[in-house]
Amino acid sequence: MAVYTHLGAEDLAELIAHYDVGDLVSAKGIAEGVSNSNWLIETTRSRYILTMYERRIELGDLPYFLGLLDHLSAKGCPVPRTIHDRSGAAFRMESGKAVALIEFLPGVSPTHPTPDQARSVGKVLAQLHIASQDFTLNRANTMGFADNLAVLEQCGEGGLASIHPDLPAMIAPARAAAAIDLADLPQANIHADLFPDNVLMLGDKVTGLIDFYFACTGAMALDLATTHAAWCFAGDGGYRENVGSALMAGYESARQLEPRERDLLAEIAKGVALRFVTSRAEDWLDTPDDALVTRKDPMQFAKRWQFYNQHGNSVFR
Ligand SMILES: Nc1ncnc2c1ncn2[C@@H]1O[C@H](COP(=O)(O)OP(=O)(O)OP(=O)(O)O)[C@@H](O)[C@H]1O
Numbered sequence: 001m002a003v004y005t006h007l008g009a010e011d012l013a014e015l016i017a018h019y020d021v022g023d024l025v026s027a028k029g030i031a032e033g034v035s036n037s038n039w040l041i042e043t044t045r046s047r048y049i050l051t052m053y054e055r056r057i058e059l060g061d062l063p064y065f066l067g068l069l070d071h072l073s074a075k076g077c078p079v080p081r082t083i084h085d086r087s088g089a090a091f092r093m094e095s096g097k098a099v100a101l102i103e104f105l106p107g108v109s110p111t112h113p114t115p116d117q118a119r120s121v122g123k124v125l126a127q128l129h130i131a132s133q134d135f136t137l138n139r140a141n142t143m144g145f146a147d148n149l150a151v152l153e154q155c156g157e158g159g160l161a162s163i164h165p166d167l168p169a170m171i172a173p174a175r176a177a178a179a180i181d182l183a184d185l186p187q188a189n190i191h192a193d194l195f196p197d198n199v200l201m202l203g204d205k206v207t208g209l210i211d212f213y214f215a216c217t218g219a220m221a222l223d224l225a226t227t228h229a230a231w232c233f234a235g236d237g238g239y240r241e242n243v244g245s246a247l248m249a250g251y252e253s254a255r256q257l258e259p260r261e262r263d264l265l266a267e268i269a270k271g272v273a274l275r276f277v278t279s280r281a282e283d284w285l286d287t288p289d290d291a292l293v294t295r296k297d298p299m300q301f302a303k304r305w306q307f308y309n310q311h312g313n314s315v316f317r
């Protein structure tokens with residue numbers, strides 16, 4: 001479930017009255033997502049998503065996240081606009097927590113993406129990279145390869161082994177990934193978590209990229225490798241070659257990779273796999289056994305690390 005805070009009808013109506021969006025007609029809590037509380041808001045004028053930021057998000061990062069949405073949507077990327085309140089503010093404080101109202105976009109997240117859907121997502125990702133380069137704010141990646149190593153070391157071999165006996169073996173490759181320098185690769189403001197559940201689609205058309213709360217200034221190749229690792233594997237862990245090549249072709253139809261990016265892609269994809277091993281392992285150890293939230297399996301990405309390690313750059317040709 002993802003409504004952590006109860007907001008009554010009066011609270012919501014009073015909140016919505018701060019925006020020039022018509023009168024509140026209905027508000028429904030949204031079950032998907034685990035980080036924040038989200039409501040689907042309907043007013044006499046349109047539909048919106050109201051998000052209350054519950055955890056993990058620093059208040060100081062909100063101008064970056066919400067400003068990036070406005071920057072990208074003004075350039076025609078399929079991302080939701082932030083609705084500013086009557087005083088022009090992109091977010092407000094409600095019951096001590098930050099809230100923002102964003103545009104509702106149609107579409108559903110694919111559960112078993114087709115090659116054509118992957119091609120569309122690849123192209124939109126490249127367009128986002130081109131459009132985000134002149135966004136004037138910056139945010140450092142807080143889930144970089146060196147950060148992952150520190151978190152895995154903090155989980156410790158014992159902690160990792162309590163999740164799965166093969167997980168402690170991921171510390172050594174995380175040390176190797178921490179030494180990779182991405183700073184010399186072409187940079188942009190990147191999504192950094194573009195899993196299928198963060199993409200809304202109607203058929204093969206991308207109607208929305210959402211959940212920009214890991215967005216940061218970083219290497220475009222890191223974003224492409226993240227999207228590859230998130231989209232191109234079946235539920236049983238098998239690599240879906242046709243989805244992978246469509247994603248790459250879609251990306252390069254809008255932005256050609258430089259040779260130095262292509263040469264590093266497999267190493268970056270291994271680092272990316274470790275980033276999700278890390279955040280999932282950390283969440284696993286932080287989540288009580290009886291919590292209602294379903295924990296995501298870090299081993300899924302340990303297997304993807306093995307895949308990229310075994311096949312190297314041949315995956316991306
Ligand atoms: N702009 C939007 N238009 C339409 N639906 C949206 C929009 N933003 C969010 N949603 C819906 O709300 C759900 C939760 O949103 P989101 O993934 O941002 O939540 P979250 O709690 O931050 O997620 P996570 O825990 O995955 O980080 C999405 O799965 C989607 O169904």
Ligand SMILES: N[C@@H](CCO)C(=O)O
Nearest residue numbers: 193195276279280296
């Ligand atoms: N998309 C991530 C969660 C956010 O980092 C995962 O599937 O592990």
